[in-house]
Amino acid sequence: MAFCFARMFKPGDETLITNMDHEANRPPWRLLEQLGFVVNVVDIHPDTITLDFEDFKSKLSDKTKVFAINWAANSCGTITDVKKFIVEAHKYGAITIVGFVHYAPHKIIDVKDIDTDILQCSTYKYFGPHLGVTYSKKEIGDKLNSTRVQAYDNTQMPLKLETGTLAMELVNGAAEAIKFIADAGKHHMDQLEDEVKEYSGLRKEIVAGMKAFEYYEDELADALRVKMKDIKDSKFTVRERVLQEHLQFHSELKG
Numbered sequence: 001m002a003f004c005f006a007r008m009f010k011p012g013d014e015t016l017i018t019n020m021d022h023e024a025n026r027p028p029w030r031l032l033e034q035l036g037f038v039v040n041v042v043d044i045h046p047d048t049i050t051l052d053f054e055d056f057k058s059k060l061s062d063k064t065k066v067f068a069i070n071w072a073a074n075s076c077g078t079i080t081d082v083k084k085f086i087v088e089a090h091k092y093g094a095i096t097i098v099g100f101v102h103y104a105p106h107k108i109i110d111v112k113d114i115d116t117d118i119l120q121c122s123t124y125k126y127f128g129p130h131l132g133v134t135y136s137k138k139e140i141g142d143k144l145n146s147t148r149v150q151a152y153d154n155t156q157m158p159l160k161l162e163t164g165t166l167a168m169e170l171v172n173g174a175a176e177a178i179k180f181i182a183d184a185g186k187h188h189m190d191q192l193e194d195e196v197k198e199y200s201g202l203r204k205e206i207v208a209g210m211k212a213f214e215y216y217e218d219e220l221a222d223a224l225r226v227k228m229k230d231i232k233d234s235k236f237t238v239r240e241r242v243l244q245e246h247l248q249f250h251s252e253l254k255g
């Protein structure tokens, strides 16, 4: 994806990434620095372990062509209100890319609601194989100049995002993972019918499945929160310690 943008924009253009991202989401954009792009980074608010919205706004400008952000951070568990960031980035015409890898197993995703241009994930986080998946708005996807085998049958979306032959076994595994979620939805439909009545067909079953997981996980998370209060650690709470390690890691990277 980063190389698509390298071909679409010119040296001096800016990319905005965040200090709360999984490292997988940063080096591809950092590579653009070597091609003359400016890569800016949104800082973390140390008190709340959330992205600093004011810092984000101060680094956004007409030069910002791409803004890459994660929906949930696996380093510290923070869930970001990505919609708020996307609205702002769009005011400057930046293309937004949301990584929802850590969010996908836990919550229902409404891509129209957050209005991101691109959304990316790995299906292994929700019972599938290690296969990257991309959603893109049609008008953005049509503009992407991707790296691919130059063949007559892969010039259009979505196949132009494939670098070579499709990994059919992974694609089928990903489809099975979706069926597994839908199956969980069918099993719990009698309790969830009311909550999913606005949907129909496979979508209804998938949403019910995700809701069933969410309720189950909420109970586990509540139990964990109660227990964590009893863990004695004179210096840090677990969350503070994670932040410390995170900040140290990034300062070493900068150094």
Ligand SMILES: Cc1ncc(COP(=O)(O)O)c(C=O)c1O
Binding pocket: 022, 024, 025, 070, 072, 073, 074, 099, 100, 101, 102, 121, 122, 130
């Ligand atoms: C938030 C987040 N982004 C990206 C990744 C990396 O995904 P992949 O291993 O498919 O590159 C992970 C993996 O744990 C993640 O949690």
